[in-house]
Amino acid sequence: MEFFQRRNSALYLEDVALSKIAERVGTPCYVYSRALIEANWRAYDHAFGGKPHSICYAVKANSNLAVLGVLADLGSWFDIVSVGELERVLMAGGRPERVVFSGVAKTHDELERALQVGIHCFDVESIEELQRLSQIAQRLDKVAAIAVRVNPDVDAKTHPYIATGLKETKFGVGFNSAVETYLTAANLPNIEITGIAAHIGSQITEAAPFIEALECMLTLIQQLATQGIEINHLDIGGGLGIRYQDEAPPNPQSLIEAMVKRVHAKRPDLTIYVEPGRSIVGNAGALLTKIEYLKSNDSKHFAVVDAGLNDILRPALYKAWQNIVPATERKETQPREYDVVGPVCETSDLLGSKRRLAVESGDVLVIMDAGAYGHVMSSNYNSRPRPPEVMVDGGQYHVVRRRETINQLLAAESVLPAN
Ligand SMILES: Cc1ncc(COP(=O)(O)O)c(C=O)c1O
Helix, strand or coil: CCCCCCCCEEEEEEEHHHHHHHHHCCCCCEEECCCCCCCCHHHHHHHHHCCCCCEEEHHCCCCCCCHHHHHHHCCEEEECCHHHHHHHHHHCCHHHHHHECCCCCCHHHHHHHHHCCCCEEECCHHHHHHHHHHHHHHHHCCCEEEEEEEECCCCCCCHHHEEECCCCCCEEEEHHHHHHHHHHHHHHCCEEEEEEEEEECCCCCCCHHHHHHHHHHHHHHHHHHHHHCCCCCCEEECCCCCCCCCCCCCHHHHHHHHHHHHHHHHCCCCEECCCCCCCHHHHHEEEEEEEEEEECCCCEEEEEECCCCCCCCCCHCCCCCCCCCCEEECCCCCCCEEEEEEECCCCEEEEEEEEEECCCCCCCEECCCCCCCCCHCCCCCHCCCCCCCEEEEEEEEEEEEECCCCCCCCCCCCCCCCC
């Protein structure tokens, strides 16, 4: 089923015309498809067949409460990286015992709150973090279940800013220090070793790096067994890419099947965790933006739109390519090659270069595949309020986050007191 679909000239998401949302909610505005988020999550679930597994949705990709609520209703687990994300999961109806806590710099307060609510597992990234966690757990009279996040030194062949499994990155514990870290954990009070974790990067479009990281973890699990340390779950992280332009990533079915086969050849009793973010929500969202002006500077044509790099950072941050199409196609207008640019005072505020579009001022453009690392990375740069978020559900749509107001932007600030 096509969730984004053109009916005559109008682009629909499920059964709602995107031009209607733009008109009623205004632009810029994020839109998400409930049905596609559910379908993407279920694709992972089916891929495991009856094998024991947990799909821990990576909240960082899109943390809107409605998105989390839809996933919680499906029985999803959650991978969080901050106490803010934890509170979101709880508020959306997620269960604390289905939460895995990743992140390289968990603070004292974050560890304490997560222990208090009783999360499932901490993916620890250093011996100091283990020691801090043990101290807090003793004080609270709790036991902290842990997995050590191992850095397998695997090249995920992705953009360098989102490659996290190379040994020179800050993430995880080096392969050669992993056993020592587990031995330390085994001797710390109020710490219970339950698993092993890795996450090698994001927007990975080949299976090979995942398999390489997996083999590395299976080797470690065997080494740990010889030291009397038993691992019950193996968390292979997230990172599966989506098709933005012409990428051809493996689908969850083939990737998971390949991984399950390898794991079960060695340890059929292991529970496998995955932490997908982008591949659950990425293609289920889009950003609607209106053309404010068309202008030409000597040789170049520009479509100046009302969304900027503060609303959608990926093009500026990673030089990422995202498809841009009109919400309503024009038959009578001649197409031209445009640079689609935003209002922010940076030359990098280029949302798409050399796009062939048949458009007029006032038209709505749809920036596709914006459901992951879109709104969550938005900011107030240039004092621009962040855009609203809308979830489409069949023939209905719901505003699931209102547009920020200038008053909200200024509310936490003040001028100096008078002398
Ligand atoms: C620890 C961890 N797990 C899961 C993810 C989700 O990755 P993705 O959205 O590429 O699936 C990330 C994101 O980088 C991460 O850091």
